[in-house]
Amino acid sequence: MKRTERVGAIIRILSENPCKPYSLGYFCDLFSAAKSSISEDIQTAKQILAGMELGIIETTAGAGGGVRYVPHISEKDAMELLDHICEKLRDKNRILGGGFLYTSDLMFDSNIVKRAGEIFARRFMHQNADYVVTIETKGIPVALMTAHMLNLPLVVIRRESKISEGSTVSINYFSGSTERIQKMSISKRAVTPGSRAIIIDDFMRAGGSIKGISDMLSEFEIENVGTGVVIASTEPQKKKIQDYFPLIYLGPVDENGKTIEVFPNSLIFCKKDL
Amino acid sequence: MKRTERVGAIIRILSENPCKPYSLGYFCDLFSAAKSSISEDIQTAKQILAGMELGIIETTAGAGGGVRYVPHISEKDAMELLDHICEKLRDKNRILGGGFLYTSDLMFDSNIVKRAGEIFARRFMHQNADYVVTIETKGIPVALMTAHMLNLPLVVIRRESKISEGSTVSINYFSGSTERIQKMSISKRAVTPGSRAIIIDDFMRAGGSIKGISDMLSEFEIENVGTGVVIASTEPQKKKIQDYFPLIYLGPVDENGKTIEVFPNSLIFCKKDL
Missing domain, CATH: 1.10.10.10 (Winged helix-like DNA-binding domain superfamily/Winged helix DNA-binding domain)
Structure with missing residues (x-):
């Protein structure tokens, strides 16, 4: 040869x-x-x-x-990806009732989530995490790709406890997006006390879900060593968690608005990560 | 250079x-x-x-x-993967109540689902499909990897209709696994009438879910041009769908049983696919 x-x-x-x-x-x-x-x-x-x-x-x-x-996505490729997602998000046909934006096509696009996973992997590479954790449903693809890039297991938190998950631990939390109490549950088999987790999700408004995941992990003495979200809304400014890494910021979505205000996080690779 | x-x-x-x-x-x-x-x-x-x-x-x-x-996974690599999954599945600690087996760790293992996706891609490469379709939650990783290998969009059917999905079409169907009527819904935005879909899921018992997906797709005149499941149970022998491609067969899980009967589909690459 x-x-x-x-x-x-x-x-x-x-x-x-x-x-x-x-x-x-x-x-x-x-x-x-x-x-x-x-x-x-x-x-x-x-x-x-x-x-x-x-x-x-x-x-x-x-x-x-x-x-x-x-894996190492270049700053140029990363910014190209974020610009591409922003351009897609600006399509006014995405506006749904209640200030929601349709994003499923993007979150289930394997090429987009693979590259987003490369960005999260580059950011969280040195956190010595033991798993990537997400909550069903739309965050699963990007969390899977991040886990793949870091060669880590993926743990998926369920909305309801399922018999196929074995024994679970559940918590109730307040979701700002739906404005009601929601439940999430994790399989005891999926995690080991005393380990380290990176949390990845598709969207964050006030951070209630992420805070809930973090709280639930701390029940197992699992430390949250990094949080990445594809889209973070600019409102409310006061979030329930302080330390998170968004790829894209989304302004308030007005159903009658003429534009969707969306822009990339220009600080995705600050000096300390290089 | x-x-x-x-x-x-x-x-x-x-x-x-x-x-x-x-x-x-x-x-x-x-x-x-x-x-x-x-x-x-x-x-x-x-x-x-x-x-x-x-x-x-x-x-x-x-x-x-x-x-x-x-992508082209060799027959040797494919069989190695299936043997690896079978070995993992034979662990008696996986037995849950009600004849269920814990499989989440395998279905959320990016290396396993990537290779399983390569097998499905090789099998369905020439079906000229327009999407890969799955139903939340545990089938999403393998369906995403299959979609990635075929460079196709992934469509995820939800259990409940969500506001973030826009207008949806829903159906009720009988699930043999849970022995009750369940609901599934699909976003109208996610699909185009007259197209072709490959259905990928993690597990199939009698085929109620897959039949439900197929029926719902036909509401949009979408043809099911291939169905792949990671694990198919051998019981019941009579399935609600005829044409499906399983990677692994699982015998009845007896809670008091000494062994878990599981074996690879030895015909994953029959002559016509080569």
Whole structure:
């Protein structure tokens, strides 16, 4: 097998399995090649992806040395994605009754949520989380993609406790969007006390759901080490949680309004994350 | 830029965007290279992926000629995945009351559902579908990954009609699993009359949900051109739908039983699909 072939296959295998560690020996066996050749191939693969900002290949030296692919969306690609979502959101046909906006097509678009997941992964990469947590339904795709990019399990909180979830813990919380008390429940089997979670959701108004998830996780002594939402509304200004990372801000939706005010979070990659 | 670098980058870009067509010109511009060089690079990329059964690169010749990556999970990798899921399912701690089995961890495991999505994509690739359709909640991850592999939109049917879905159409159906009448609703905005859909779900017992989805789609003159489920129970033998494609069969779950009877569909890739 030639060098180009090995490098191409290494890029394909690593980038399809983000954050999954591979030993050098795995590739030596796969290509029947010496460790020195594989090391060179991996260096080449690393330079290719880094040069085009298509991802980072991390290597650790020594006897137990290995290699893994870390997703890395460029600032340019990230801003292009956010501009694309904003443009879609400005379509006035999206306005529903009650100040709601139709967003299901965007939240169920695999290409959009995959790239959004790459942004969340880049932001929360160093939080040493044990899971990604979301609440059904529209946040599941973006949370799944974030979990995939970070090679973490996804935990989905249900609105109702289901027999298929086994024993659950439930809480009631006040949802500002629906203006009523809602319930959420988590399967005891899904989580381990003392662990760390990233919360990902599609939309946040006052933050009642996120606060509820955080409270419920703390019942298991699980720490919320990061919160990402695709869209955060600018109103109310006072939120129930302080520390959250939105991709897009949405102004108040007026049913008779002429425009939908929506703009990207221009600080998605501040210096400390680079 | 050297040949190896171009081939590596082409593999990365195409394989991250399954079934998305790219023009040769796109890569000419990206690498400032001549069409003849890019054509050769693509041929090399194609041979690398084909040789290792990591995917298929399809090219169309002529002035509007282009290239796309078609996912292709090998029969060996597919069977390994199914064996892995079966092994996990045989854990007796999964047995819940009422003959249910805990499967949420598997259905929310991004690596498992991604590969299952590749199997469904390979099976339904030539159905010329316009969407992948599922019903909340546990089928969403595998349906999303299937949609991603086929570059199709995902449509998620809700249990209750939500204001954030706009106008909806609802039906009542009999669910054998819960032994009661349930409701499902679909957003009118999500679908176009006269189109074609693939239905993907996590679990099927008698097929009531799938039949319900199919009936609801036919209200919009949408044809069901394929149905895939991750797990199908062997009981009842008589299903409400005839044509479905399961990855795994599950025997009756006896709460006091010593074993969980589960086995892979050994005919996942019959000759006609190759």
